[in-house]
Amino acid sequence: MFKLSITNSLTHELRNPLNGIIGVFSHLEECLNDKILPFIQEGLANTSILRYRIESFIDYCHIICNEFVLNINVLKIKQIIS
Numbered sequence: 001m002f003k004l005s006i007t008n009s010l011t012h013e014l015r016n017p018l019n020g021i022i023g024v025f026s027h028l029e030e031c032l033n034d035k036i037l038p039f040i041q042e043g044l045a046n047t048s049i050l051r052y053r054i055e056s057f058i059d060y061c062h063i064i065c066n067e068f069v070l071n072i073n074v075l076k077i078k079q080i081i082s
Helices: 002-031 037-064 077-081
Strands: none
Touching (some): 002 037
16 A cells, blocks of 8 residues: 555656646647647657556556556447447
8 A cells, every 4th residue: 555655646746747748738739830840749749658658657556556446338339429
């Protein structure tokens, strides 16, 4: 339980600023000219990858600490398509 609380605290401290950075990159992507746009898109892609890895690490820690909860939901494709 101690490991999980440290992990949750640490990842929370990483995830919140990272989400802010992603938001700024997303806004800049809409506002800036074509000369700077590739750099903004690169930054957005890299921060998104980092966020995915942090979330995967959190899931792994939950599994190790036997705290992982799997939610099973029914997905109805016909409702999504129509």
